[in-house]
């Protein structure tokens with residue numbers, strides 16, 4: 143990997159970013175990633191996936207993470223969720239240092255992670271049943287039903303995951319994360335396997351859910367889709383290539399809400415943001431192309 | 434689709450019949466070469482019908498073949514059942530904890546290759562009773578395949594499934610019943626299938642050693658000591674068919690509880 147030029151630039155941009163986020167001290171952060179490094183022990187030695195990542199996300203903010211495949215987006219999501227412990231630094235979620243997963247953080251895994259022996263309905267019910275302690279079983283069933291209807295899978299509730307298409311599995315995973323009604327939603331390429339139409343309606347559902355809760359839910363989403371990132375997010379985090387990936391740049395998306403998908407594409411600031419993101423990503427492509 | 438399926442079915446039945454005919458021919462040949470020392474299929478058939486008369490007769494001086502078969506099956510069921518009931522939880526512990534694995538695995542590796550028959554005298558010494566000694570022998574040899582396969586299954590639960598349990602805060606009970614057992618069940622059933630096969634093989638030997646009961650005794654006493662090779666052959670055929678049926682039951686269960694990912 144030729145990261146010889148990149149790191150010096152990264153260091154600068156990261157420092158600028160850290161200063162910037164320190165300013166609004168009075169705002170309660172929902173997620174604080176403080177100087178996080180994640181290394182894995184592998185047979186070939188220690189592999190550092192992400193390094194010195196600092197990122198503070200406000201309550202109710204929607205943040206997208208984009209970056210090359212293998213740069214460590216999922217790894218970062220796992221540290222927020224508490225599945226993977228950082229080798230250095232710390233993650234704080236809702237004011238508490240993350241040591242393990244909790245029902246305050248709902249996850250849509252990149253590979254869906256459905257249990258193959260449980261029906262669609264059971265997959266969601268067991269998660270709801272485990273995560274929510276203070277509801278009756280009738281209330282839990284209602285939650286499952288509502289969320290399955292939201293992702294339009296109620297008719298398929300008795301199927302096993304093996305009988306579903308990729309997009310359907312993804313929607314089950316989304317329904318499962320939504321059903322436990324977490325304050326933080328961690329979505330790892332949640333709409334990647336969906337067709338454009340279904341994707342659009344899932345965007346609407348996601349924003350509906352967010353609005354319903356008075357925009358108090360914090361959403362962190364990994365995506366490869368620039369348009370999706372801009373349409374949904376308040377900020378887009380662009381990551382460098384790994385190993386030891388850092389944050390390359392954070393792009394603000396100050397477009398007013400509610401956003402109209404058809405209209406914002408003609409908005410000048412939308413186009414500027416789109417351009418900036420594309421440049422950041424293409425920049426990387428060209429570095430890779432030399433090899 | 435259905436038509437092809439039927440043709441294939443018919444073909445496999447045809448092959449099966451062909452195989453039987455071939456075996457019958459070889460048998461016939463050996464029989465004539467040994468001047469009927471080994472009885473011909475026809476003579477054996479006569480003895481077979483004789484043996485099959487009143488299979489459930491259960492008098493003190495005469496026990497039908499069905500009664501003998503059931504008594505063998507019963508001993509297998511007890512030994513295999515208790516062995517499995519112990520092997521499955523221990524296998525789960527071994528699979529979920531490296532420490533338990535490291536403690537138990539060396540013992541398993543040493544004891545597993547021991548011939549089941551070697552356990553018979555030990556069982557006899559412990560229980561002072563030969564039927565119980567043969568149950569003990571079945572018990573011991575039923576342990577290993579189930580233990581090893583269960584441990585393998587539990588230790589290979591995919592990280593994805595564990596992540597679901599972690600992310601949604603599954604209780605231990607939910608984790609065991611909704612993830613460990615469903616994932617491990619096909620492995621457990623493989624272990625049970627191997628175990629029942631061994632158990633069925635071993636019971637005949639055990640009954641020969643202990644005497645007085647079951648199919649093993651029939652082979653030894655009425656067949657060998659009674660000078661009727663036909664009876665030995667009849668017993669072999671019955672043992673083989675029952676073994677096949679036992680295997681098929683577990684094969685069916687394996688299929689039923691395997692899941693498409």
Ligand SMILES: Nc1ncnc2c1ncn2[C@@H]1O[C@H](COP(=O)(O)OP(=O)(O)OP(=O)(O)O)[C@@H](O)[C@H]1O
Pocket residue numbers: 182183184189191209210211212213214215216217218252384
């Ligand atoms: N458990 C692990 N053990 C060892 N290495 C790991 C582990 N998990 C991730 N990695 C490595 O860390 C790096 C980042 O992986 P990660 O899954 O976070 O990438 P990603 O950005 O999500 O990629 P994609 O866009 O393809 O999903 C990869 O090089 C991967 O091989």
Ligand SMILES: [Mg+2]
Pocket residue numbers: 215216217252330
């Ligand atoms: Mg990923």
